[in-house]
Amino acid sequence: MKDQSRLPRLSRVAVCGGTHGNELSGVYLVRELLKVKKKKKKEEEDEDGGAMSVLLVLSNPRAMQQCLRYIDTDLNRCFTHACLIGPTLDKTPYEMRRARELNAMLGPKGSAGAMDLICDLHNTTANMGLSLITYSDHDWICMHIFRHLQRQIPDTPVRYIHYDVTSKESYSLDSVGKHGFAMEVGPQPHGVVRSNIYTTMKSGVQYMLDWVHFFNSGVIFDGGFMDVFTVVKHIDYPRDGETHNITAAIHPQLQDRDFCLLRPGDPLFQTFSGETLRYTGSEPLYPFFINESAYYEKGIALCLARKRRVKIPSVRVQTEEEERQNEQRYTSEEEE
Amino acid sequence: MKDQSRLPRLSRVAVCGGTHGNELSGVYLVRELLKVKKKKKKEEEDEDGGAMSVLLVLSNPRAMQQCLRYIDTDLNRCFTHACLIGPTLDKTPYEMRRARELNAMLGPKGSAGAMDLICDLHNTTANMGLSLITYSDHDWICMHIFRHLQRQIPDTPVRYIHYDVTSKESYSLDSVGKHGFAMEVGPQPHGVVRSNIYTTMKSGVQYMLDWVHFFNSGVIFDGGFMDVFTVVKHIDYPRDGETHNITAAIHPQLQDRDFCLLRPGDPLFQTFSGETLRYTGSEPLYPFFINESAYYEKGIALCLARKRRVKIPSVRVQTEEEERQNEQRYTSEEEE
Incomplete structure (x- = not known):
């Protein structure tokens, strides 16, 4: 460079x-x-x-x-x-x-x-x-x-x-x-x-x-x-096998915490009956587009990115x- | 009673x-x-x-x-x-x-x-x-x-x-x-x-x-x-005379302050060019449904209510x- x-x-x-x-x-x-x-x-x-x-x-x-x-x-x-x-x-x-x-x-x-x-x-x-x-x-x-x-x-x-x-x-x-x-x-x-x-x-x-x-x-x-922030993957909502309706919302501890590091085991979703579902990925990643309205139909509850420090020239x-x-x-x- | x-x-x-x-x-x-x-x-x-x-x-x-x-x-x-x-x-x-x-x-x-x-x-x-x-x-x-x-x-x-x-x-x-x-x-x-x-x-x-x-x-x-809270009236957004498009949004000092008393002279809207428009009513009233998405088409930027203390029987x-x-x-x- x-x-x-x-x-x-x-x-x-x-x-x-x-x-x-x-x-x-x-x-x-x-x-x-x-x-x-x-x-x-x-x-x-x-x-x-x-x-x-x-x-x-x-x-x-x-x-x-x-x-x-x-x-x-x-x-x-x-x-x-x-x-x-x-x-x-x-x-x-x-x-x-x-x-x-x-x-x-x-x-x-x-x-x-x-x-x-x-x-x-x-x-x-x-x-x-x-x-x-x-x-x-x-x-x-x-x-x-x-x-x-x-x-x-x-x-x-x-x-x-x-x-x-x-x-x-x-x-x-x-x-x-x-x-x-x-x-x-x-x-x-x-x-x-x-x-x-x-x-x-x-x-x-x-x-x-x-x-x-x-x-x-x-x-x-x-x-x-x-x-x-380079996008790695996205995660869908848990869904009902038959109806395909979502069965959980973003967990209140994750909601609004875009770009805060999500670690394995952190709360991810809260089911409509009140159960907590956790992030099972092996790598800590940065979530964003958490609970974007338009992405329900796309099957995206949140995106996950890796953060890298990049050198740019003058x-x-x-x-x-x-x-x-x-x-x-x-x-x-x-x-x- | x-x-x-x-x-x-x-x-x-x-x-x-x-x-x-x-x-x-x-x-x-x-x-x-x-x-x-x-x-x-x-x-x-x-x-x-x-x-x-x-x-x-x-x-x-x-x-x-x-x-x-x-x-x-x-x-x-x-x-x-x-x-x-x-x-x-x-x-x-x-x-x-x-x-x-x-x-x-x-x-x-x-x-x-x-x-x-x-x-x-x-x-x-x-x-x-x-x-x-x-x-x-x-x-x-x-x-x-x-x-x-x-x-x-x-x-x-x-x-x-x-x-x-x-x-x-x-x-x-x-x-x-x-x-x-x-x-x-x-x-x-x-x-x-x-x-x-x-x-x-x-x-x-x-x-x-x-x-x-x-x-x-x-x-x-x-x-x-x-x-x-008894509803008294509602207020529409300022609109362009020709296009009927809104020309202002709810003022940042009013946004999210539902049920906080709105007094004559308080900021009501902020135009898209940055000007503050104030509440010109003569009576202090309680705003709610402030910036409700579905009410843009109904011509309602917020509703205003009078608060009364009411006695109810056992x-x-x-x-x-x-x-x-x-x-x-x-x-x-x-x-x-």
């Missing part, structure tokens, strides 16, 4: 809300930002070289209108390579069609024309503070943004979650960008907007845009160490000369 | 869950009670005269299956006299039809054959602890049950809410019984079951059934004073002789 990484400037950034139509902080934040932008009547520009365009997107308008997570299928699972290239038929689910529209607007995924950075706004019923969810433990842009947010928002815990999935298998909206992450803020019930969660998300987006601005302006960001934006050379390299790679 | 009220025994009690299909504590509690009952293989009976039958009902199975509040319309608004007597047509909403089924099963509303007591289980995203919601400030049965719960569940705030609506206009499932109330427990996001909330509801139901058992056994319950069950006389009186009233 080089001690300093020179990276292309981030000229085009997208901030998306309402990918899940009932996660209201993102919906109202994007609406608010659209209102502010309309007032300014033109895209934000400045004269110090930090300029970028910010595209504001409401991802799933039909689900938003009905205040549902989705209409036919979870939009945020529709951005795999396989989903995006399939034919669009009459019976194609609404979200699958919408994913292709968004891919045309923000991508195409994996192409030179894709957004430089996509920040997709989400809420969770879990007590997760502000988490950046990514597919990479070596995307220096996402990781530096994370560190910036962690420093700037001291009153909310900020974490970096890494799903170890290839680019082709990556399924979420943010995977359409050259860089991207979900900004997940909780706890907030779906269908509700809580001022404190909204405000945290608003700060998160503002500090993210600030960082991009500084980066584009040539500021050098020092390298260092940071914690990455970063700065490429000079125009470096960028030209890089573009040529990119183009010739594409042609191969 | 008499110092002691002698009231008919409560032989038939119904406990209903899933009237709103995404309020999961009630759904899982009724399922658990059904399982326990099945194990016992017969209705609970005892030999000390406290016996009663307990009917367990899952009110809205289709909404439960989809984990939605309702399919076509809010079931818990379908029990008005007008709704129950209308003709059932092909286009009649599912919940309207279901309300008539439930009225046949638990009522008919206002008749001698109706359940003696209906307890309908609900959850709210608001920080309301355990609330009994009723249409009466002089239903001594509901009020004594309330006092019993308040004494027995000291670690959860227990309140008595009174909607001042006539029996004919009363719209909720519990209004089908001779006595009835909604047991509302929160905060819990819809589509989630939290162990602590589930356990509070389970205790609430158990203590309620205990009280009925004691009452039927002839125990005399002392009269006294209690606080009643109660005991009627003797068989008194009950016979009472039945004759009831029958002759019906014939009139």
Whole structure:
């Protein structure tokens, strides 16, 4: 790893809300930002070289209108390579069609024309503070943004979650960008907007845009160490063999304790008759998405991650000369 | 008011869950009670005269299956006299039809054959602890049950809410019984079951059934004073004139402070641009259902109540002789 990484400037950034139509902080934040932008009547520009365009997107308008997570299928699972290239038929689910529209607007995924950075706004019923969810433990842009947010928002815990999935298998909206992450803020019930969660998300987006601005302006960001939570597995609720109904809830001693180490033998569930069920895994791991409402149907009561300390290099934006050379390299790679 | 009220025994009690299909504590509690009952293989009976039958009902199975509040319309608004007597047509909403089924099963509303007591289980995203919601400030049965719960569940705030609506206009499932109330427990996001909330509801139901058992056994319950929150009005979110979208969330200083006195000038909302809007009413009132998810569509950001201290008489069950006389009186009233 080089001690300093020179990276292309981030000229085009997208901030998306309402990918899940009932996660209201993102919906109202994007609406608010659209209102502010309309007032300014033109895209934000400045004269110090930090300029970028910010595209504001409401991802799933039909689900938003009905205040549902989705209409036919979870939009945020529709951005795999396989989903995006399939034919669009009459019976194609609404979200699958919408994913292709968004891919045309923000991508195409994996192409030179894709957004430089996509920040997709989400809420969770879990007590997760502000988490950046990514597919990479070596995307220096996402990781530096994370560190910036962690420093700037001291009153909310900020974490970096890494799903170890290839680019082709990556399924979420943010995977359409050259860089991207979900900004997940909780706890907030779906269908509700809580001022404190909204405000945290608003700060998160503002500090993210600030960082991009500084980066584009040539500021050098020092390298260092940071914690990455890499997802290992998830655990379903205990269920009735016949009805498949859940037979227990998250144990009160585990509820709301996202990112607190879960050790073998610790209470995991409390059955509806009052019995305690314990964690039988052999490795202590960090739980998150504990009791996320939308994951009941996915068979996920909580996710478990391993925490690793990762070294990241210092970063700065490429000079125009470096960028030209890089573009040529990119183009010739594409042609191969 | 008499110092002691002698009231008919409560032989038939119904406990209903899933009237709103995404309020999961009630759904899982009724399922658990059904399982326990099945194990016992017969209705609970005892030999000390406290016996009663307990009917367990899952009110809205289709909404439960989809984990939605309702399919076509809010079931818990379908029990008005007008709704129950209308003709059932092909286009009649599912919940309207279901309300008539439930009225046949638990009522008919206002008749001698109706359940003696209906307890309908609900959850709210608001920080309301355990609330009994009723249409009466002089239903001594509901009020004594309330006092019993308040004494027995000291670690959860227990309140008595009174909607001042006539029996004919009363719209909720519990209004089908001779006595009835909604047991509302929160905060819990819809589509989630939290162990602590589930356990509070389970205790609430158990203590309620205990009280009925004691009452039927002839125990005399002392009269006294209690606080009643009578609903005065509700307040909607500030909304955009064109889109009707909300433009503010509950103020962080008000969020989660259900039943804490709201005074003129206190912060009420925080707009999405960060401005504080204050309570402009002239009377200090008690807010509840603050930021209830399901009420966004109803145009209710919070409800406001007046607190009154009410005197209730001592109660005991009627003797068989008194009950016979009472039945004759009831029958002759019906014939009139």
